[in-house]
Amino acid sequence: MTTYRRAGFAACLGAALLVSNAAAQSTQATQSPVVKRSILVSDGHSRILDPKLAGGGADFAFHLEGTGSLAAQVRVLDGTSPIATVWTGTHVAGAPPTSVFWDGTAGGQFVDVGDYALRVSPQAGPGPVLTVPVSVVRLGITEIEFQDSAAGNDEWQMVYFKKNALDGQFFATPAIHEYLCTAESGEASDLDLDSGAPRPAVAIHTATDEPVMQGTAYETDSFNYPLSYLAGASPRLEVTFGNSATTASGQRQIVGYPVAGFDIRATATFSTGGSATSGPILPGGTATFDGDPLTAQVDRTEVTVTWTWEYAPAGGGAWTDVPGSFATTHRFYTLIGAPKFKAGASGTKYTGPWVEVADYLSSWKNTLGIDTSTEAGVVEAHVKGFVGQNGGIPTAIEGVVYDAYPLGGDGGATHYHSFGSWNMDLSALLNDHAKGIYVNCSDNMGATTTMLSMMGVENVRPVRLGPMTLNAIWGIGAPGYTLSLWGTAHSFSYHHIVTRTDGFSVIDTCMQLDADGNPGALPGTPGWNVDRIWTGPTGYDDLSSTNTVSTSLENLPGLN
Amino acid sequence: MKNRIQRTLLAAAACGLLAGALGAQATEPTERMLATARSNYTPEFWKTGQMRDGFPLASLELAGFRGGALRSDHGHMSRSFFPADAPADAPPAFLVEALVADSVPEAQDALLLWLAGLSSADLAPRDSDRDLSFGEVGFVGPSGAGAKAFSWIAFVRGNVAVRVVSFDPRATPDLDLAAPTKAIDTGISARAPLALGAPVPKPEIAKLTVEKKAVVAGEAVKLDFTVVDPAGGQPHLAWDVGGSGQGYVEERDEGWFLFTTGPGAIELSLEVTGSTGTYAEKAVELSVADD
Numbered sequence A: 001m002t003t004y005r006r007a008g009f010a011a012c013l014g015a016a017l018l019v020s021n022a023a024a025q026s027t028q029a030t031q032s033p034v035v036k037r038s039i040l041v042s043d044g045h046s047r048i049l050d051p052k053l054a055g056g057g058a059d060f061a062f063h064l065e066g067t068g069s070l071a072a073q074v075r076v077l078d079g080t081s082p083i084a085t086v087w088t089g090t091h092v093a094g095a096p097p098t099s100v101f102w103d104g105t106a107g108g109q110f111v112d113v114g115d116y117a118l119r120v121s122p123q124a125g126p127g128p129v130l131t132v133p134v135s136v137v138r139l140g141i142t143e144i145e146f147q148d149s150a151a152g153n154d155e156w157q158m159v160y161f162k163k164n165a166l167d168g169q170f171f172a173t174p175a176i177h178e179y180l181c182t183a184e185s186g187e188a189s190d191l192d193l194d195s196g197a198p199r200p201a202v203a204i205h206t207a208t209d210e211p212v213m214q215g216t217a218y219e220t221d222s223f224n225y226p227l228s229y230l231a232g233a234s235p236r237l238e239v240t241f242g243n244s245a246t247t248a249s250g251q252r253q254i255v256g257y258p259v260a261g262f263d264i265r266a267t268a269t270f271s272t273g274g275s276a277t278s279g280p281i282l283p284g285g286t287a288t289f290d291g292d293p294l295t296a297q298v299d300r301t302e303v304t305v306t307w308t309w310e311y312a313p314a315g316g317g318a319w320t321d322v323p324g325s326f327a328t329t330h331r332f333y334t335l336i337g338a339p340k341f342k343a344g345a346s347g348t349k350y351t352g353p354w355v356e357v358a359d360y361l362s363s364w365k366n367t368l369g370i371d372t373s374t375e376a377g378v379v380e381a382h383v384k385g386f387v388g389q390n391g392g393i394p395t396a397i398e399g400v401v402y403d404a405y406p407l408g409g410d411g412g413a414t415h416y417h418s419f420g421s422w423n424m425d426l427s428a429l430l431n432d433h434a435k436g437i438y439v440n441c442s443d444n445m446g447a448t449t450t451m452l453s454m455m456g457v458e459n460v461r462p463v464r465l466g467p468m469t470l471n472a473i474w475g476i477g478a479p480g481y482t483l484s485l486w487g488t489a490h491s492f493s494y495h496h497i498v499t500r501t502d503g504f505s506v507i508d509t510c511m512q513l514d515a516d517g518n519p520g521a522l523p524g525t526p527g528w529n530v531d532r533i534w535t536g537p538t539g540y541d542d543l544s545s546t547n548t549v550s551t552s553l554e555n556l557p558g559l560n
Numbered sequence B: 001m002k003n004r005i006q007r008t009l010l011a012a013a014a015c016g017l018l019a020g021a022l023g024a025q026a027t028e029p030t031e032r033m034l035a036t037a038r039s040n041y042t043p044e045f046w047k048t049g050q051m052r053d054g055f056p057l058a059s060l061e062l063a064g065f066r067g068g069a070l071r072s073d074h075g076h077m078s079r080s081f082f083p084a085d086a087p088a089d090a091p092p093a094f095l096v097e098a099l100v101a102d103s104v105p106e107a108q109d110a111l112l113l114w115l116a117g118l119s120s121a122d123l124a125p126r127d128s129d130r131d132l133s134f135g136e137v138g139f140v141g142p143s144g145a146g147a148k149a150f151s152w153i154a155f156v157r158g159n160v161a162v163r164v165v166s167f168d169p170r171a172t173p174d175l176d177l178a179a180p181t182k183a184i185d186t187g188i189s190a191r192a193p194l195a196l197g198a199p200v201p202k203p204e205i206a207k208l209t210v211e212k213k214a215v216v217a218g219e220a221v222k223l224d225f226t227v228v229d230p231a232g233g234q235p236h237l238a239w240d241v242g243g244s245g246q247g248y249v250e251e252r253d254e255g256w257f258l259f260t261t262g263p264g265a266i267e268l269s270l271e272v273t274g275s276t277g278t279y280a281e282k283a284v285e286l287s288v289a290d291d
Helices: A009-030 A355-368 A375-387 A426-430 A441-454 A540-544 B004-024 B029-041 B104-116 B178-189
Strands: A039-045 A058-065 A069-078 A081-092 A098-102 A114-122 A130-136 A141-147 A159-163 A166-172 A179-181 A222-224 A227-230 A236-241 A262-270 A275-280 A286-290 A300-313 A320-335 A461-465 A473-475 A495-499 A511-514 A551-553 B065-073 B076-083 B094-100 B137-142 B150-157 B160-166 B204-210 B214-216 B220-228 B236-243 B246-252 B255-262 B264-273 B279-289
Touching: A039 A130, A058 A069, A058 A081, A058 A114, A058 A130, A069 A098, A081 A098, A081 A114, A141 A320, A159 A355, A159 A426, A166 A426, A166 B065, A166 B246, A222 A320, A236 A262, A275 A286, A300 A355, A320 A355, A355 A375, A355 A426, A355 A441, A375 A441, A426 A441, A441 A461, A441 A495, A461 B029, A511 A540, B029 B104, B065 B236, B065 B264, B094 B178, B104 B137, B104 B150, B104 B160, B150 B178, B160 B178, B204 B264, B204 B279, B220 B264, B236 B246, B246 B264, B255 B264, B255 B279
Parallel strands: A227 A320, B214 B279
Antiparallel strands: A039 A058, A058 A098, A069 A081, A069 A114, A114 A130, A141 A179, A141 A236, A159 A166, A179 A222, A236 A286, A262 A275, A262 A300, A300 A320, A461 A495, A461 A551, A473 A511, B065 B076, B076 B094, B094 B160, B137 B150, B150 B160, B204 B220, B220 B255, B236 B264, B246 B255, B264 B279
């Protein structure tokens, strides 16, 4: 990351003094008799300004040397024509400098890009005059492409799963620019609205299921999509600078730079504390900025980047701020590892983590206060959040309920997982359980394996268990423990759970076991199946059932 | 508690042996589940029906209900149905899932896989156990929400497998799931049987080309394709952007376009579910350079 020391606008003082003295010399013959032998001296000014930046405009400070006083004014000249009066007042020789600020408007409207001058002169009659040149430009950003950090392969596109409210419609955030702020069709320019006002930064797209739409089609001109990075990675931003602006009359105009004799560069200051600065920039050009390391947790964070610009004499010299700034805010989802999908799977749904899945994980992590800087922590947050009914999460994911007669369902039918295609219809589940409120173990296995895998957990696989004579269990979405899951019978023909250790320990989001030391009787005490070891008196095998249970390791399902 | 012998085995597993054992036992789950279901439900004794050209789920109309959009996962169709007078944001009443298979055994396998998913150790009851009859073979999932409520009804009629699933029997305990199921079965039955040995007619993707085979990310690529529906109806189109490149397909006034959004190789697949529910797909490749 590049750090630098800013030079204030006083850096222009040397050059401005020359201008001031030259002006004084040129006007000495016409000095007012009231201020004999007095001259106006510049204390610095903004040579380049963009009034459409927040706080943008030109600073200008000057003082009167000599004796007496001067009733003066500061006007803006377009060529030789005054277009605005910035200040009127009386200077007293020897008093502290007067600082004025031109906001870049004339007659209440932003001026066009181009060269102007600020002139201090007597309000009436002859007297000392001080004239400084200024250049109005338009600075701004139209695109940001978030890239891998310098370490490489740690940034992924995110995936939405709905379009026009229909699930199973997949859209990956554009790799070429996750942030885009350009003209809508028919508008004059990218950086400004047709009124001439600056185009505001695009707000974060906060929906987690459907991307930004324009009517029934995907939006193509303006969006700010979330980013996905490996936890602890430093995002790299490739920024494209705008090359078109709009006049006050609504006409397209150039952005007014490069300014002859000056270089302009940009700085990104991150709300996380760091900053990075580009080399000289050009309209339509790009520059790359490295941000601070993101959180080491699997989480959702937002980072605001304050964009500022500086100028310096071409070929060298101190950099001076262009007053004002522009801010963009970005949402980052951090993963524990690279997203993983079914071997050989191909398609948009496998491009990267789904926004809704990543958002669920971060929500569960924060609601439950779980450290997700390790795979074990991610699994814990997933299991406790997915199952819900604990710690501020009132229901199971999407409000689902285990499919059993006493709960209004039937005999544990599969609704979302397909054995034929070996795919999990995660998009339907996440769409307000679009295939019904009931789920069974294969549905929960399918959701858990695919969700944990896309968050980067390694080697997550299904384990199919054979017939089980059950102990006390608490099914997902059920009101509590039971010893009669089906009303009378209490056994499984099979059960589907999850492992990330090839079966040494297991994960189950379908039901909780009874961990009170007497697993065959009520009441039950929740025993979360978070990497629960398979064997032993507190192992899954003993707590879940009384018979010998066969096990079979299976492959990660695909996605719908 | 497990017995002593089992504990010994489990102790060995705890030492790390289980991991290796399970890893070596990775199996093809679909075949295993089918084998179990065949053993439980003995499809060799099921009646078999005549082959038909399909089941037009996309255009299916059911009295008292409003159908949602068709979803098709490589021909595995599903469509939600809402009460006709329900507000737009109301949940569906039930979901219809269907597969038009190339053969009767393939349709029976689809039914078997639905049955194989049941966690209960009890087998699913036949429709006839509840004085109902669907297809040549049918099963029901009685719901605990009401005396006559069903969670689902599944059947096979010839080469068509159908499952009708109640969205939330607790909320609609009086929903007569048998009525729409019967209407569906009657509709399939009414279609003319295929001649013996005749293949199931499928949509034909006669042409699929891209305007350019090599583009820069951000470019839109015009698509040219021709689809012939087997019944002259309206086919359901879906596009899958595979490979390392990225993009999406949308229709504009000027036609269909692939809008590229990321560099890499793209295998663009057109997935067509015909108006009769049969399926075909075709792919075309192009390369997308970084911008």
